[in-house]
Amino acid sequence: QVQLVESGGGLVQAGGSLRLSCTASGDTFSRYAMGWFRQAPGKERDFVAAITWGGSRTNYADSVKGRFTISRDNAENTLYLQMNSLKPEDTGIYYCAARTKVVLPPTTPGGYEYWGQGTQVTVSS
Numbered sequence: 001q002v003q004l005v006e007s008g009g010g011l012v013q014a015g016g017s018l019r020l021s022c023t024a025s026g027d028t029f030s031r032y033a034m035g036w037f038r039q040a041p042g043k044e045r046d047f048v049a050a051i052t053w054g055g056s057r058t059n060y061a062d063s064v065k066g067r068f069t070i071s072r073d074n075a076e077n078t079l080y081l082q083m084n085s086l087k088p089e090d091t092g093i094y095y096c097a098a099r100t101k102v103v104l105p106p107t108t109p110g111g112y113e114y115w116g117q118g119t120q121v122t123v124s125s
Helices: none
Strands: 003-007 010-013 018-025 032-039 045-051 058-060 068-073 078-083 092-100 119-124
Touching (some): 018 032, 018 092, 032 068, 045 068, 045 078, 078 092
Parallel strands (some): 010 119
Antiparallel strands (some): 003 018, 018 078, 032 045, 045 058, 068 078
């Protein structure tokens, strides 16, 4: 099974940018469709973005369309989330997730098999 480790979180002012990374190990990364989710304090874990195993198709939550970009480098076993024009409401713990044997990556947390531990993103106003 795959192990996932997120990095790149931090504190940034509104309007700023961050790039999150999710490094995979333990299995062939290209077997997995991948997703990013986030969870604010006291709230449910919400879908942010997803990408197919080969990277040809992506999907975004309406709240991040045009600001965030998901990508992957299968040769480097790494998933990315480029976040621009950050807003205070983007604050939360960001998790990457993996799912095998699926053509289109799910948009709900229950659709994923493996999760990282998360990385904190805080956007100040």
